[in-house]
Amino acid sequence: MKSIQFFFDFVSPYAYLAFQRLPKVLQGSSYHVAYKPVVLGGIFKEQGITAPASIPVKHDWIRRHTLWLAEEQGDHAFRWPDIHPFNSVGLSRLALACSVHGSINRFTAQTIFEHVWHGGADPLSPARLQALEVQLQAQLAQSTAYPLGSDANKLLLRALTQEAVDAGVFGVPAYVVDGQMLWGLDALPMLKQLIQEEE
Template identity: 50%
Template structure:
């Protein structure tokens, strides 16, 4: 059985699209998926990456792109009333349902749908309360999104992702290999199916290619 780790942040529309498509991609394989919430902003900051929302034309394109991808994939996707937004309340609520930093598919799906279906404000207090009620049966005893344990789990998850080389979400890790983005899912499936390309050295060879850019001396 292959163990797959799915790094996600609920603020990412691509994470929602990948979440919905993943069962189809993995159909017929013996596998397990560990859903690991991380703080995307910290991953981007580590590499001085403003992310799509930090570049105005790219932000517009990203929203058009994910809208079309949702339409093409058959996945309902409506942009929330405000985006980007601070995902910490959602990440901590999800991790209040965890003992080890991983959440189950029910929790991940509930939070993703909260953000990406209906076009409402993801941080609206009434909606957050309703989401908390939906997840009440998953909460660990004495936990909520204001507790110390979910904050510690999120920090540990994000630091582990950074140490593993994760730079964005969604990212899938299997056998120490990282597959980034919705469009990496066919590549992930090919690896899991034993595609010979992965044994031919191409995966590691890219690290040996020198950069043609020189540091700016100012």
């Protein structure tokens, strides 16, 4: 089965919106998605890019744009968290603690994305993080290769980030199909055409 490498960071609203749209894009195809969390800040550093969130006018635009996009796609639960940007590394490590083979399943990704982008609360609040771990308890219990806090878990996140950089990724969401990298929420129609041509 052919696969799409989907690189994302939970801090990115565009990655969340792309994640929500992916099933429709892939409808009718035989492609499997490998969901791979990365450290967006590490990618920016490696590629020499200034983080958009560090530029106030750009950050404000991203907020307004993504709120509008969410309404357009009927996602009425979408809310920006109280604090943004925030350090999402802990959330990515939690996701990878649910991993069996170095990528996570859709349930894990969706649970964490919704934790961040639904409701508007602080995603790093200790009480909310504890509740999130409870939601993922079954996934955590099944996956023992990359336990939370372990060196294996930390190294896997670094390796996935480097894998993205090596594939030419310079931001998220990014998709790699047959060695071709596509970037951004607005690249989803291009992704759909590409996989249709490859089927």
